[in-house]
Amino acid sequence: MQASDTRTAVAEHPGLARYAALAAALRQRVVRGEWLPGTALPAEQALAAEHGVALGTMRRALELLVEQGLIERIHGKGTFVRSGIAGASMLRFFRFGDGGAGQAPDSRILARGVLAAPADAARALGLAPGESALRLQRLRLIDGEPCLLEHIWLPLDLFGALAPQEEGETPATGADAPSGWPALLYPFYAARCGVHVQRAVDEIGFGVLTAPQARSLGLAAGHPCAVVTRRAMDLAGRCVEWRVTRGDAHAFHYSVTLI
């Protein structure tokens, strides 16, 4: 029955190349939980037979899913559903301190609340204008020095388990406090909410710090900052997190190779 569902999905996309429609159908099988993150897919031949396609078509579909980051090939072991990105990567855009690149940053959640999402966040998360979402304000620190300030917006239908008991914005204290949350949020999202972040798009821009932002970072109001706006996507490609990260513009550094 699973296979016939999938074949229907392939037939439903007449405008799409056959292998692309097949890739979409395979992705649906992952989204429906048939193959969990970390587990192996069946052999290519078996998959091709099940979907009634040539082996070459199945291989192209699998290649596309590798490119999209949904699955990965491990040499000599097989093809696996990826467990998602770890998410500790915002620091790749910055150089703080005396170049201790291997340092793990600390994480401190400054505030957590259910608030009306601003227009940008609502658009990214597919919410109606003014709809409520969970907002986290988080500070990342290296050697005790504040370096990055994050504003994280999460849709309540997926992340209700992380919302505070009381309404409105609350400091991150009390019995329900997120002070015990780990620094790596994406594995935490998976464990607590069953949300697997598989892909993220970071948009880098430049701005200046407002007075409250500057206070959190120990800088002067109006200080130049790099602004990284992230959309993080789950297995199905839905944007499940919208995050704005700010850090000292003078610490920003990023390398791009062009071939």
Added chain:
Amino acid sequence: MQASDTRTAVAEHPGLARYAALAAALRQRVVRGEWLPGTALPAEQALAAEHGVALGTMRRALELLVEQGLIERIHGKGTFVRSGIAGASMLRFFRFGDGGAGQAPDSRILARGVLAAPADAARALGLAPGESALRLQRLRLIDGEPCLLEHIWLPLDLFGALAPQEEGETPATGADAPSGWPALLYPFYAARCGVHVQRAVDEIGFGVLTAPQARSLGLAAGHPCAVVTRRAMDLAGRCVEWRVTRGDAHAFHYSVTLI
């Protein structure tokens, strides 16, 4: 004789994986001009036989060269030496005007001269401290508006043909003027100097404009700017161009996908 040279090169790298040493040997054949940019490589089987390696080893070596950007596979046609990057890509880091992404920028060379290379440029280009190099100051314009200011350093052993007749820095006027040079420099380097830029690494940071830089860009001294520092490499992996590009930080925008 070519093939035996190459086999020697493979044997000379005992610490390297066999396919990586093979890739280095194949790269040498390109560098020596045996296969010119734009031309096809022999069939994999023939190459494997010539180098006395298994077909699988040759395939891994070729894959590595594809990743490194030296060669490309064109489906159904074969494997080709890449003609290099076009180089008009600095604008991918910025958004100027009302979003006309397809606009081709104009190019104006403000000055050209043979000058002592600063420490950064000398280090990147492999020159002795204080050694002379060719410097171009170039302005990129969109709709007549200055948007990017570039300082380009080129080693004289490769780019002597582009140097001015007189000593020192000269305005870009007169009989020998570069006013007729095309906006795309990399194809021009190939045509005039036989230098093929195959790969570039761009390092992005933020800074502020000096008074002369600001004047060229029509901005105020001290205005925040994005600074893109590029090292461009030829077929052999030698850094053949060091370039610093500055533009209004508020126009900076770059997107990175993480999977």
